[in-house]
Every structure is written in structure tokens, then in C-alpha cells.
Amino acid sequence: MIWKLTDDRPIWIQLVDQLTLRIVSGVYASGAAVPTVRALASEAGVNPNTMQRALAELESRGLVETRRTAGRIVTEDFSLIRNVREELAYARMDEFLASMRALGYTDEQTRELLAAWDKKEEQV
Secondary structure, X not given: OOOOOOOOOOHHHHHHHHHHXXXXXXXXXXXXXXXXXXXHHHHHOOOHHHHHHHHHHHHHOOOEEEEOOOEEEEOOOXXXXXXXXXXXXXXXXXXXXXXXXXXXXXXXXHHHHHHHHHHHHHHO
């Protein structure tokens, strides 16, 4: 995954969001070691202190744990990962529905469009 950072929000918050996405999508598997702060910072092109702040936030949320001998690992709490993933999915659905309403579609019309799109995708 490519790091996408913008100027509209603090970098460390964007890092938290992108690392969270990597965890819930399985890029960083449950129980797996998280790359080092320096490696992640280098990859993302940010200051190691900024990456450290993002990882500390993930740790406070329970998505990452520090183990003395293994460094940081992704939590093995599958229900936490599943809940965070579901929360992110609901947030994206809310954004999608809001954008469809802004286009003038009702929720029922949006469902109909999705059903038609799904049938079209099945034919491809």
C-alpha cells in the first residue's frame, strides 16, 4: 500500500488511519510483527517521532501491543479488529449515502442503483 498524506489534517492522524486500515484489511496480520518505527517512517517519508506518535495511538486503541522481546505486534483480539473494521465500513457507507443524497437520490433509489450495478458487474 502506498502512503497518501495530505495537508488538510495532522500527519500523525493520517498515519493512524492508514495503519488502522492496514490492520483491519489484513496487510498487517493479527499477531504479526509491525515494522519498526524507523522502517515505517522511512517508507512513509515522515519523521520517526511522528510515526512513533501514530503507533502510540494505535497502542492506546488496543490495535497494537508492545512485547519486550518481539517489539510491536498487531493485536490478536480478532473481535476488536472486526469491530474496528465494521465501524470503518459503516462510516464509508454513511459518506456514500450522504453523497448520493446530495445528488438528489433517495435511499430507495440508491438501493435500486446498487442492485442494477451489481447485476451489471455479474455480467462482466
